[in-house]
Amino acid sequence: MDLVDAAGVDGELARVLRIRVPDLAAYQNLALAGRYLDAVLRVARAEDAAGAAGNRLAVAVARNLYKLMAYKDEYEVARLHLDPELARRVEEQFGPGSRVAYMLHPPLLRAVGVDRKIALGRTARPAFRALRAMRRLRGTPLDPFGATAQRRAERRLVTGYVAVVNELVAGLDAGAAGDGRHESAVRIAELPDMIRGYEDVKTANIARYEESLRELLAAWRAERSPSRV
Template identity: 35%
Template sequence: ANLMMLGFAYQRGLVPVTHQAIEKAIEMNNVSVDKNKLSFLIGRIAAETPDFIAEKLNQLSKGLELDFQRKSETLEEMVLRRMSDLKNYQNEALSETYASLVDRVRTAEETLGKKDLEMTQAVAKYYYKLLAYKDEYEVARLYTNGNFKKYLEQTFEGNYKLEFNLAPPLIADKDSETGHLKKKTFGPWMLSAFSVLAKLKFLRGTAFDIFGYSAERQAERGLIKHYEQLIDRLLPLLNDENYILMLQLVSLPEEIRGYGHVKEEHLKRVKMREEKLMAHIFDPAADKELSQSAEGHLRHAS
């Protein structure tokens, strides 16, 4: 806040030193240099264009309000919102598939006498995450559903040029050293291509889905099927003793992040974690050994 005020005062001519000197002092102080430089710059911008800053703060406020609303929403509200998202993402059938699995988990939890329905909430969150993987059709839809255009209109004025840095699996070259796909720059004509591609989302997962043959897309669809099979296997065995372990299992997609090679590394760790949890569920002796080990560590710590 102090650096923002300093930037504001500087821009109004109330500080008898150059902005270079102030920035040099920030660097010499060597504390949150980038953050403090940004605060100073925001203060300068606020002095010249207060309406711009006010609009940005308003957008931030709305974003925080939406985040709070989502965190405080009920299970039913979350499921309905995600059903709507999946309908836009693909179709009504996918939305109903999602709701059906979530309902099965809820029934199993309620039968067990669970009130908080933690497993149902976890499945509602992470099954959705797996179903709505961001492929080429979804990227195209997000760029052309009106929100991106609205963002551009609110953020920029005058003439500007759009460029998209993308690495389409079908045409992107691989880095000879890392093996990772290299991004290419595409011009504003990509918006027209996105508009066409977004309308072809009905091809997703079919034999006519040209993007679906890539290893990454096949892996994403495999994760969905694996998760569904995992739920099928776990629900008949759900009891008070293994509840926490099963809750951890159905929450594993939380650890799947990123794209490409980054995602692959996360998947390897998730697979190892899943194998350990499954071993403890289906091998009571291993689970007992784990519990005894944990108790031993606690006694040692005390």
């Protein structure tokens, strides 16, 4: 992709970015993809200045910031269900003209106490197309789904992670690769991988993530490289 090629990165970092930058552009828009790329490149430049080879911290941020940004909301579920590749795989496995049912659990139903998924057929596709077109409202005041506790938590995770990454970058002094701080920074940047699942499972994993983040950040802040002693 042009944005990644223009960044001048290579190796594993370039491979990760070539997948995730265009996916974020499709997920929402080029502006989101650009903010993501800028955040990762700031980390890569800080690693280079600190003498850390391999961009391990930048790769960790590239994977985990993407994970937090590309959360599966109503717009993304609709986009994925309309993916032509999904239709191709269904036809390949079950034959042309196969009936398709989409198993969904919309937040509105959860709000009124319906605790099970419902099956929708192809008649759901017009609604999916409308939702896909609305994805640029994600995170704005006009987002009809943005006020739920789950969506607020997901946006808070992105903001909090970017702040943590900025702190890690600020703490990577020249020579940090040799005093253990770089390794600690990589471990902290990889923590969002703990956040898995949906609804209550995801909420519990967010709590675990935030507890681990507090512990590792406290240790990071307490560390002193030999040059500071």
